[in-house]
Amino acid sequence: MLHATLPLDTEPFAFTPEPVEAAPARRPLQRQGVGVHLQGLTKSFGERRVLDGIGLELKAGEFVAIVGRSGCGKSTLLRTIAGLDAVDGGRITVGNGVARDAQRDGPPLRMMFQEARLLPWKTVLENVALGLPNGLHAAAGALAAVGLADRADAWPAQLSGGQRQRVALARALVHEPSLLLLDEPLGALDALTRIEMQQLIESLWRQRGFTAVLVTHDVQEAVALADRVLLIEDGRITLDLAVDLPRPRTRGNPAFAALEEKLLDRLLAR
Numbered sequence: 596m597l598h599a600t601l602p603l604d605t606e607p608f609a610f611t612p613e614p615v616e617a618a619p620a621r622r623p624l625q626r627q628g629v630g631v632h633l634q635g636l637t638k639s640f641g642e643r644r645v646l647d648g649i650g651l652e653l654k655a656g657e658f659v660a661i662v663g664r665s666g667c668g669k670s671t672l673l674r675t676i677a678g679l680d681a682v683d684g685g686r687i688t689v690g691n692g693v694a695r696d697a698q699r700d701g702p703p704l705r706m707m708f709q710e711a712r713l714l715p716w717k718t719v720l721e722n723v724a725l726g727l728p729n730g731l732h733a734a735a736g737a738l739a740a741v742g743l744a745d746r747a748d749a750w751p752a753q754l755s756g757g758q759r760q761r762v763a764l765a766r767a768l769v770h771e772p773s774l775l776l777l778d779e780p781l782g783a784l785d786a787l788t789r790i791e792m793q794q795l796i797e798s799l800w801r802q803r804g805f806t807a808v809l810v811t812h813d814v815q816e817a818v819a820l821a822d823r824v825l826l827i828e829d830g831r832i833t834l835d836l837a838v839d840l841p842r843p844r845t846r847g848n849p850a851f852a853a854l855e856e857k858l859l860d861r862l863l864a865r
């Protein structure tokens with residue numbers, strides 16, 4: 596049984612503050628990504644079995660995307676990995692510990708949602724520093740890493756949707772997560788902002804080495820970012836597609852387009 600009340604964005608973790616000024620282009624890894632092992636996960640809501648024996652092995656530092664038709668259980672899977680939803684059966688291991696203990700004592704995981712979920716009465720900097728005693732310096736570093744150093748004193752309401760998602764990303768990064776769970780975080784953004792955010796997430800992932808799991812409706816986004824794309828159908832993983840293309844990836848390149856088409860064909864075949 597998993598713990599259901601993980602305070603994803605408030606729990607303090609040990610971290611090393613990042614220099615606010617003159618941050619190196621590629622700073623040394625402070626925390627490695629962790630492997631994730633899922634075994635026979637089952638989860639039902641009433642009569643409806645949403646996860647029907649999910650088994651999965653994620654390597655440390657891997658970037659995995661999850662796609663599938665609306666309602667197939669993508670968010671539920673992410674929420675169970677985060678410990679926000681309890682599973683009915685099966686086992687989740689994050690790093691070396693079962694998820695419940697890993698969340699409490701082990702490598703930190705953070706989750707990002709489609710909405711930024713910022714506190715409107717706190718400034719951008721205070722939102723990022725939430726839950727971190729003396730965390731303003733680290734928060735300023737995280738804001739600089741997402742390109743928002745100059746908006747530290749702004750209120751959330753004064754930001755665009757894309758900027759608010761950057762703040763949400765900074766709020767996750769300030770905890771130096773070993774596992775970052777991304778639940779359609781770019782779904783509400785316009786096409787251009789979305790591509791800029793994809794590039795930002797990819798470059799931060801490459802610099803920092805965390806393991807990333809991205810739920811997305813956008814197969815192009817999945818192919819652009821992921822090492823592997825998983826398709827969920829009927830509560831199971833029915834396709835595990837390796838994306839063996841050099842990074843950064845070029846949309847429209849024939850190999851890219853072929854993978855995108857393969858995924859779309861599978862999604863539309865249902």
Ligand SMILES: Nc1ncnc2c1ncn2[C@@H]1O[C@H](COP(=O)(O)OP(=O)(O)OP(=O)(O)O)[C@@H](O)[C@H]1O
Pocket residue numbers: 640643645663664665666667668669670671672
């Ligand atoms: N708390 C809940 N109570 C009851 N049913 C739920 C709950 N959460 C999810 N469900 C149901 O579980 C199924 C899977 O939901 P989930 O949100 O995981 O799907 P999804 O693939 O992420 O969908 P979408 O792509 O539309 O966001 C849906 O049928 C949904 O109605």
